[in-house]
Amino acid sequence: MLLTFEKMGAWRWGLGLICALVALFLLLPIVFIIALSFGDSRWLIFPPPGWTLRWYEELFADPRWIESALTSAKIGLIVTVFSVALGLLASIGLVRGRFKGKAVLRTFFLTPMVLPVVILAVALYALFLRIGLSGTLVGFVIAHVVIALPFSIIAISGALETFDPAIEDAAVVCGASPWEARLRVTLPAISHGLFSAAIFSFLISWDEVVIAIFMASPTLQTLPVRIWGTLRQDLTPVIAAASTLLVALTILLMLAAALLRKGKKA
Amino acid sequence: MKSRIFALAAAGLLASQAAAAEDMVFTSWGGTTQDAQAEAWAEPFTAESGINIIQDGPTDYGKLKAMVEAGNVAWDVVDVEFDYALQASNQGLLEPLDFDVIDRESLDPRFTSDYAVGSFYYSFVLGYNPAHFSGDAPESLSDLFDLEAFPGKRTFYKWSAPGVIEAALLADGVPADELYPLDLDRAFAKLDTIKSEIIWWAGGAQSQQLLASGEAPIGFFWNGRLTALQDDGMDVGISWDHNITAADALVVPKGAPNKEAAMAYIAHATSAEAQAEFARLSSYAPINLGSPELMDSEIRATLPDAQTAVQVNADMAYWAEHRDEIGNRWYAWQAE
């Protein structure tokens, strides 16, 4: 009854109301940012005295915005690949493995999440300066993988734990090789965990600013670094315009994905 | 897919190494200030000398210290706060400047030391939104600390830096020539009287937003930020009474890879023309004594230069000496 929408009676409305409120909460700042991006008040006064496209013109006139967004996306994607791959392997070991000190290892894998990033930023930067990785893409990616990995491990091992390994054994008994079983049975079963891990990893990298300031070089300026500098110096609605474009892009991507899925089904 | 990623990675590596060749790196705080520095200083310098300037940023003191410690310095010239510049030179993090190249005589001695020259300077001034104060307008620093005559939120600079502590002491009646050594107990006692009404601003842009939106109708601002609000058509009152000067500095980190180019760049950036041009673009004041003559009288009138009669100079050397001690106390007091 609680997992069948039609059978929930009045509870449907309760649940719907909560979701509507949460959705409103989630949308409020986004709608606000979109509105500001068209408003002609430089000082974020709302409602703005008038409307303008000026901020979009400024945004497109300065190629550094798009460059930094591309840099962020590039770093985020590479980080996601490595974070999910390493996280998957480590999770399998942590969940399925039988060895001493597993609890210690589990705790250990969480530590990058606990440590305030500014400490890690200084520490890694000092190391990178000595081994020649400072200001490089490789260094940047390593730093972000370190902080993304715990999220990846939590998401994937969470999914792995609810998956009964006997199913994998069954596949092996039916003639699949252990790796084939893992690839064709286990992976699809934990796809939700992998998806979460990927989203979290990308997001951590995409939004991270403190480490990014240390890892940045003139050719490696991510979007958050740029926004950070700009926000402190000038509260320009260009940032709102950039954010609005990202929202629009996201909506387009999501629509495309939805259509693609629909097309596949039909 | 994989090979693609590695190709991207390799491209990134190569690109960041190529940047180190014949050029020099200038690091500042980002935003419009750095854009103005690029326009007024870097572009003419490149045209003249053929040395290409790569803009990096934002300035980060932790990053600077780590670079110098590791002996792998990526920055040639850095824009830092003046009190930090003096402290960093005491800690041996900076190269001495070459005053054979830089013309020391032409620079404002308030903002010149062996290791740092001013980048630009500004004053902390009282600013307010006249619409909020129907009776008397706030005129002096004591009004800023007077909750009865001028109730409401007020905004102050969040970070530990010359300015707010001096203002509290001046408002409490300490004569300007007896400010130093700073009586911190007295300053914090004075600040305690308005602490519940303080909103802290962490960056110039935020201070403008707070005043423009009416969130904090009165406060203690960088003068250039108020001028920018006025230019934008906003009604802003400024009181220059006891305006407190502070400055940014140009420094060369110890072990900078292109020292010669760095000195030449600083010499250019602090020249009368470059300083005048930057002042025009940014509404910060020039530190070259010859710049004011080159500027429009209209712009000059908005600068702290015109307010020397009621001006108080923060003692940068004192701050450099006690920066850690004051900072620890400042942040602990804020968190109380």
Added chain:
Amino acid sequence: MSSTFALARPRMRKGTGMILPALVLLLAFFVVPVALLLSRSVTEPELGLQNYRELLASGTYAKIFFNTFLVAGLVTLITALLAFPVAWALVIMPRLLAGLLFAIVLLSMWTNLLARTYAWMVLLQQTGLINRTLMQFGLTSEPIPLVNNLTGVTIGMVYIMLPFMVLPIYGVIRKIDPAILQAAALCGATRLQALGRVLLPLAVPGIASGALMVFVMSLGYFVTPALLGGTSNMMLAEMIAQQVQSLVNWGLGGAAAFILLVVTLSLYALQLRLIGEPKGTA
């Protein structure tokens, strides 16, 4: 966890080989550099424990520690309360509605964190949209202080953290067989009983995963508290950032980080000891 055909996976008996890449990465690029930096907490400004003494003796720093755990706990609780119904609805709502809700959750994550936080700052101000709306409808006569205090930090952080809670809970609820709840109903359970005794307990692994991430992430969080919180409820990460970046005092900053690390990991270890390895968390 034991499986009938365990022999079919002999290599899994160890599992250490699979952990190795992540382990090596963290040893080289986390443990070594961080240990080097944290060692400065006992060598700077001079050899000794004075940084730790200073931190532990000061009432202000104690308050900052307390605030940090208070905010993290509050954010985790509120996030869980909001995320559970959302995750639940995502599983059972009609496709279109669920898709829309999911899109909104994802969308909120996509806008830049700094931009979102700034938007909240302006929205929550005394002269901001929310206070003006409340006053217009006569819900309050004076503007409510919503920002530069605990309320502001909590709102801003819940906003950022919500997806980190929704996704794991959603992953778990999705896998629950509706028949189990059907069975509960047949046994005469009311909806409330079914929720409290069946659905919630089954969703615990997801809630635990999410809570772990949100709580631990909140402890070390910097950007949102710095922008939305007042200085009187400063959190530890902000204090550390001041020490490291503004005062360039790596000794004291490192000491504070080390204490946070030790306290958090001890709490986690204690939790593992008390309730065993929580299912669904790493």
